[in-house]
Amino acid sequence: MTQISTKPPSGMRDFLAPDLARRRHAIAVIRRVYESFGFAPLETPTIENLSTLLGKYGPEGDQLLYRILHRRERLARALEPKADGSRPTELDLADEGLRYDLTVPLARVVANYPELPAFYKRYQIQPVWRADRPAKGRFREFFQCDVDVCGTKSLVAEAEVCGAVATVLLELGFAKPGQPAGSFRILVNHRELLRAMVAEAGIDAALEGVALIALDKLDKIGADGVLAELVAKGIGAGAAAKLLEVLAAARAPGFLAARAGAATRPGSAAAKELVELLAIAAAGPAGPHLAFDPTLARGLSYYTGPIFEIAVDGLAGSMGGGGRYDGLIGMFTKRQIPAVGFSLGLERVLLVMEERGMFPPLATGPELLLCRFPDVSAADAIRVATQLRAERIRPDGARERGLRVELFADAPAIGKQLQYANAIGAPFAGLLGSDELAQQSLTLKKLATGEQKTLPLAAVAASVRSG
RNA sequence: GUGAGUGUAGCUCAGUUGGUUAGAGCGCCAGACUGUGACUCUGGAUGUCGGGGGUUCAAAUCCCCUCACUCACCCCA
Numbered sequence: 001m002t003q004i005s006t007k008p009p010s011g012m013r014d015f016l017a018p019d020l021a022r023r024r025h026a027i028a029v030i031r032r033v034y035e036s037f038g039f040a041p042l043e044t045p046t047i048e049n050l051s052t053l054l055g056k057y058g059p060e061g062d063q064l065l066y067r068i069l070h071r072r073e074r075l076a077r078a079l080e081p082k083a084d085g086s087r088p089t090e091l092d093l094a095d096e097g098l099r100y101d102l103t104v105p106l107a108r109v110v111a112n113y114p115e116l117p118a119f120y121k122r123y124q125i126q127p128v129w130r131a132d133r134p135a136k137g138r139f140r141e142f143f144q145c146d147v148d149v150c151g152t153k154s155l156v157a158e159a160e161v162c163g164a165v166a167t168v169l170l171e172l173g174f175a176k177p178g179q180p181a182g183s184f185r186i187l188v189n190h191r192e193l194l195r196a197m198v199a200e201a202g203i204d205a206a207l208e209g210v211a212l213i214a215l216d217k218l219d220k221i222g223a224d225g226v227l228a229e230l231v232a233k234g235i236g237a238g239a240a241a242k243l244l245e246v247l248a249a250a251r252a253p254g255f256l257a258a259r260a261g262a263a264t265r266p267g268s269a270a271a272k273e274l275v276e277l278l279a280i281a282a283a284g285p286a287g288p289h290l291a292f293d294p295t296l297a298r299g300l301s302y303y304t305g306p307i308f309e310i311a312v313d314g315l316a317g318s319m320g321g322g323g324r325y326d327g328l329i330g331m332f333t334k335r336q337i338p339a340v341g342f343s344l345g346l347e348r349v350l351l352v353m354e355e356r357g358m359f360p361p362l363a364t365g366p367e368l369l370l371c372r373f374p375d376v377s378a379a380d381a382i383r384v385a386t387q388l389r390a391e392r393i394r395p396d397g398a399r400e401r402g403l404r405v406e407l408f409a410d411a412p413a414i415g416k417q418l419q420y421a422n423a424i425g426a427p428f429a430g431l432l433g434s435d436e437l438a439q440q441s442l443t444l445k446k447l448a449t450g451e452q453k454t455l456p457l458a459a460v461a462a463s464v465r466s467g
Numbered sequence: 468g469u470g471a472g473u474g475u476a477g478c479u480c481a482g483u484u485g486g487u488u489a490g491a492g493c494g495c496c497a498g499a500c501u502g503u504g505a506c507u508c509u510g511g512a513u514g515u516c517g518g519g520g521g522u523u524c525a526a527a528u529c530c531c532c533u534c535a536c537u538c539a540c541c542c543c544a
Contacts, residue, residue: 005535007535007536010535010536060542060543061543063468064542064543101544128544130543130544132542132543133468133541133542134536134537135537135538135539135540136537136538136539137544138542138543138544139544142544143544144544145544213541213542298543299542299543300543309544310544316539317542317543317544318543318544319544320544321543321544343544344544345543345544346544347544348544349544371503373502413501413502413503414502414503414504415500415502415503415504416504417503417504418503418504418505419504419505420504421504421505422504422505423504429503429504431502431503433502435502443502443503445503445504447504447505448505450503450504450505452503
């Protein structure tokens with residue numbers, strides 16, 4: 001163990017220039033689209049009080065929270081046995097943790113700033129942390145891109161957040177349904193509908209969670225598999241079979257409309273909401289992508305109404321998810337404020353885009369590497385680089401942006417400098433010798449073809465731009 | 468949390484039933500044009516074989532421990 005590991009901690013990553021080019025490309029699209037829907041930006045701290053975070057995500061979520069150990073005297077005190085002789089617990093050793101998602105911090109913010117507009121729409125693109133075991137497409141530090149609407153129970157809010165993420169994906173190059181190669185679906189369901197189905201099957205509300213998780217696997221392990229798992233989790237064989245029956249009925253075409261019309265049956269109101277949501281959303285960009293999926297459950301415990309998840313072929317997890325959480329903000333303030341949101345998983349989106357080759361060519365680095373021969377002083381090279389970088393006014397009055405210019409620091413053999421230009425992917429090299437300097441000119445070399453010409457400094461930018 | 472797999476040069480990997488000096492390709496460095504890279508040719512350097520212990524005359528190879536990473540499941544974004 002003499003050698004210090006130079007790798008980042010597991011599940012966390014360094015982002016080098018090519019990674020950042022792709023990430024920034026996606027984030028730029030996300031930000032632009034979210035703002036076009038009228039969402040305002042928000043950023044919140046990396047660290048939140050544990051009292052803010054605990055109890056919002058369910059037991060599994062609490063388990064995955066990164067906690068920040070007390071320091072110095074506070075830690076020493078916390079480590080001592082308590083008055084009753086019992087040992088300190090996890091709760092005694094920390095009262096802060098890293099944020100686990102962006103929704104709970106948003107709820108805290110809404111509760112903390114009563115002066116915010118009654119209908120607060122915000123977007124937030126920041127990393128979150130989960131003490132999970134990393135896997136393909138799963139990290140311990142990852143970025144979420146959230147949009148949320150607070151202050152209304154209107155299903156327009158649902159339609160808008162779905163429309164926003166659908167627009168993002170379309171603008172990133174994901175296809176409409178019918179073009180299976182690049183398509184995505186937004187699955188929708190309703191917490192109340194799920195509860196009604198579980199109740200209808202005669203399953204105890206306490207077992208609702210495990211029942212829903214088993215149900216969610218129907219496509220993977222089949223009806224027999226789900227049945228076996230339900231029984232294994234302590235649900236009677238009769239109730240388990242009944243649940244599958246209820247579910248099969250829910251999958252039949254026309255189920256939602258029928259249930260919405262049957263006002264006395266459990267889940268009728270929820271079905272009605274989904275019917276309405278699908279109808280409203282049909283007018284927006286999410287319309288063609290939305291699909292009712294009665295098995296969609298979602299793990300976070302704060303959801304109360306419609307829930308969503310983005311599914312694409314070939315991705316084990318989801319690219320994003322969301323739903324309505326009318327009770328969450330009320331956990332931080334006496335005011336009960338309804339809200340609904342959608343979260344895109346940046347890494348999941350990038351993963352799928354990578355696999356499908358969806359990135360456009362992304363320009364990075366300098367457009368021109370300025371190489372100097374040994375007979376040119378460093379000061380002269382800097383003067384020329386400065387001139388090339390500066391914006392200038394063309395004779396016709398138009399403004400011309402300066403070039404992205406890197407100046408080679410030393411002046412070794414020109415071949416070395418060209419090798420470097422090649423290595424960093426610069427499309428052009430500018431060769432500066434005493435001849436060029438005397439004429440206020442530059443020999444411009446196009447690396448891809450090797451062709452080169454000497455031209456006045458003032459003409460270099462235009463020539464680079466024209467390729 | 469469960470199960471499986473992989474750790475050998477900067478990278479991707481080969482290395483036979485244990486056998487003496489551990490290899491290839493790519494990359495890197497130097498040269499074949501003294502103001503020209505990417506292509507070609509020649510030459511060169513590169514390793515605690517993940518780490519520790521054990522078996523053996525002998526270990527990259529077999530055994531144990533440990534660490535790291537990957538995949539699948541679970542769950543999620």
